[in-house]
Amino acid sequence: MRKTFLLLLGICCNLWLQAQEATAVYLNNKAPMEERIEDALSRMTLEEKIAMIHAQSKFSSPGVPRLGIPEVWMTDGPHGIRPEVLWDEWDQAGWTNDSCIAFPSLTCLASSWDKNMAYLYGKSIGEEARYRNKTVLLGPGVNIYRSPLNGRNFEYMGEDPYLSSQMVVPYVQGVQENGVAACVKHFALNNQETDRHGVNVVVDDRALYEIYLPAFKAAVQEGHAWAIMGAYGLYKHQQCCHNQYLLQDILRNEWKFDGVVVSDWGGVHQTEQAIYNGLDMEFGSWTDGLTMGKTNAYDAYYLADPYYKMIKSGAVGTKELDTKVRNILRLIFRTEMYTERPFGSFGTKAHADTGRKIAEGGIVLLKNDKETLPIDLTKTKNILVVGENAIKMMTVGGGSSSLKAKYEVSPLEGLKNKVGDVATITYARGYIGDASGDYNGVKSGQDLSDDRTPEELLLEAIKEAKKADMVIFVGGLNKSDHQDSEGADRLTMDLPYGQDKIVTELLKVNKNLVFINISGNAVTMPWADEVPAIVQGWYLGTETGNALAAILTGEVNPSGKLCFTFPKKLADNSAHTIGEFGKEGEVRYTESIFVGYRHHDNADIAPLFAFGHGLSYTSFEYGKVIASNKEMNFDGNITITTTVTNTGDRAGAEVVQMYITDVKSSLVRPEKELKGFEKIFLEPGETKTVKFVITKDALSYFDDAKHAWIAEPGKFKVLIGSSSLEIEGSEKFELIN
Incomplete structure (x- = not known):
């Protein structure tokens, strides 16, 4: 009887304590x-x-x-x-619903x-x-x-x-x-x-x-x-x-x-x-x-x-x-205790469509001589696709960002899906890079093993190139060690697997060649002057092939602009000629603020492709740059306006970029610095006005000695352009006390 009483008392006490806990402030989402x-x-x-x-x-x-x-x-x-992954290990847990x-x-x-x-x-x-x-x-x-x-x-x-x-x-x-x-x-x-x-x-x-x-x-x-x-x-x-x-x-x-x-x-x-x-x-x-x-x-x-x-x-x-x-x-x-937290969604078509839209907006048309692109399917009936990256899954590998994707459309698949019913698509491997498809237990399911020699692969590509109306070389890097991957840096800026030689040999038999660079990094392109069209393709995820095909065929007008400079050679990069890179123990950033285009401007070194560069299938004309006033107080601002007109026959998007130059300052400053941008979409013949507001923050530099941001009175120049090199107009103004 006593034991029963004590048990009931314990239960009651426990329920009382739980009731008290339920009134706790920390459980009240509105507190x-x-x-x-x-x-x-x-x-x-x-x-x-x-x-x-x-x-x-x-x-x-x-x-x-x-x-x-x-x-x-x-x-x-x-x-x-x-x-x-497993509780204590990197190995996969073996779920079937986490793609x-x-x-x-x-x-x-x-x-x-x-x-x-x-x-x-x-x-x-x-x-x-x-x-x-x-x-x-x-x-x-x-x-x-x-x-x-x-x-x-x-x-x-x-x-x-x-x-x-x-x-x-x-x-x-x-x-x-x-x-x-x-x-x-x-x-x-x-x-x-x-x-x-x-x-x-x-x-x-x-x-x-x-x-x-x-x-x-x-x-x-x-x-x-x-x-x-x-x-x-x-x-x-x-x-x-x-x-x-x-x-x-x-x-x-x-x-x-x-x-x-x-x-x-x-x-x-x-x-x-x-x-x-x-x-x-x-x-x-x-x-x-x-x-x-x-x-x-x-x-x-x-x-x-x-x-x-x-x-x-x-x-x-x-x-x-x-x-x-x-x-x-x-x-x-x-997060976890927010009562209005939504439920989310996973692996949906809507997300795949979003990924494709982002991919299409970020692909950069680097070069397009003689309007090689978009592909003219009235004249181009036989297309040769060359390169391992045309078939290799890129969602697997690269380190901690390696993914088990629900699906991945390869560049070759995407092109076949888009034009396979009106043109013949032939594929030649061209080179063997990384035949593996396994990282931390995430398996691509591909078997890319090939026992042919580099010479045999090159001869096959040359033979097919002679018969093609257009060659599309899908090359670049992959997510293997010493390429685009966590844990190890690249050993060289050059393309791996003998790709430069393959491109050069293909050009001898077919000048109508498009190079698609799949990478997250700049690479050298010693043949860049000879190749009529170059596309920066990035790692585009699930909808890779469909996004690339949409750009190549003109279904989507390219509008991406480079987020980093492509130097012609590694020695043109400031981390390798002024500062230090890749050393063990200690690395000195003696190039200081002169990173990327800031260094190219300061040292007067022409890049292969400039920061902010990217072409379109239409053309844009910039109007005059107008400043709302010529003088600006420290607590004021200036509005900069310009117009952009689509002068071509296709709808397209342009990224209007605003750079600031400090004409004279007490500390050395870059020739120009990005301080504004706007992406605008224009129908053929349409004109839009773009506005930027400049405040003191956009004019400031960091003073080491004072440990403070300083806006120095004096003359400034605003530059409006389509890249860090392609400046379309400018205007001067002065910051006054």
Whole structure:
């Protein structure tokens, strides 16, 4: 009887406690966020707090089941939702319902110069992440394109800080509308893969603030990103994942970031710095982030037992721990515990269509002599397609962005789908690059093995080229090691697998050749003057072939513009002639602010293709550049207007670019800097007016000595053009006190 009474009493007490818990402030979605955070924090034990700040599996961290606080689940991006992996390993979990839509690479998105497309990209990939019940999308990446040899450039948004800033904000906003946090990465200075865990970057404050930080700042202050991922390397000899200067002084204190700082996997190296220098959540590459296969692996993390023991011994307090947990709770309340969080959608036709639209908007027509493109199907009846990249799946490989795509249309398939009923399409391999199709257990299902010699493959291509009306060479790079891939930089800027020789030999027998460069990086093109048409094709995801075919046939008028400069040779790139790249131990950015087109302008080096360059199947005429006034006060602004007319016979889009020149300044400044752009769509004969508003911020530089942004009185010039080299008009004005 007594036992029964005690059991009933216990049940009643438990129900009473649950009822009390149900009235807790932290469970009230309508209560102020900070009140909810403090209420939840006050109810947590030390052990529960420690558990929250480090991983419990490869991609998750624990919540507090006792309080109904859910786990946090991460997923790799930024081009699609990674397939599920086993709890402690990179191997695939073997699910049959985790095949995603693969979106174009971020170099493609940035080359669309279309902020509406950036928002659609973020919204769509956010819907996919939400459907898969992810809390955080590990992307987008906004590290600056400093060298064409960086293996991870394809995941980023190009060389210009203003372009990256403008494109990352709508991407972040689109993702987070779904109740999924965008985790902007890799903060900061992650510009090479060589010695990526150990290299210390030496860069002056001016370059840091003017070139390498603006996109992160925009993501935080304008996009209101809920998470930031630290980088692997070191800055000021501190790991970026627990770096006082980056995470505390800049991110928290200067930018007032209130989100979560997540380590890159295995990016934490020391407990005390991780406690004090701004890191909130530690994740690892192996089961414990330190060594492979250790028992009780996650307890061995730097922010696990080592931290717990320091607190218990009195060596450190709990102030920093509480700050970390507050940030994590804020993340959870914004995502998992947000009652109006939408349900998302996954692998849909709508997402595939969005991916195709982004791909079509980002493909860049680099060259088009004699109107080689679009393909004239009244004259072109026999088309030869050459190149392994015409058939190789590119959604698999490249590192953490490797995807298990629902489907992928190859360039050859896309062309056959588009013109196969009116033209004969023949294929010749041309070269054998990488026949594999397996990365971390994600298998393409392709068998590209071929035992023919390079000579046999070349002879076959030449034979077929002689009979063709047009040759379309689909080449470039792939996502293998030392190409476009995480973990290893490129060894050369040249095309691999003897492609230059193949192109040269094909030109001898057929001058009507189109080269499609599939890559996320610039490559050398020694035959560029001889090839009549060149297309930058990027990695375009699920709808690759259909997007390329739409451009080649003129169904879609190309409108992409390069988000980075194509130098003619590697020595023309400032990281390789002024600064350092690819060294182990320490790398010096002695080129400072002169990155990309800024360097080409300053050194008067002609690029192969300029930043912002891209052709159309129609033509545009720019009108006069008009400034609203000739003088501008520090607290005022100037409106710049110009007109653009479509003078061709096709509808098309033009990216109007505004650059600013400081005519005379006390510090050396670039010849010009991008400070505005607008993508406009015009019917044949249509004219539109484009407006830009210039404020003091667009005229400022960062003064190292004063550690401040300075707008210096004096004369300025605004340049309006279709690329950094093709300037169509200008106007002068003066900034006055």
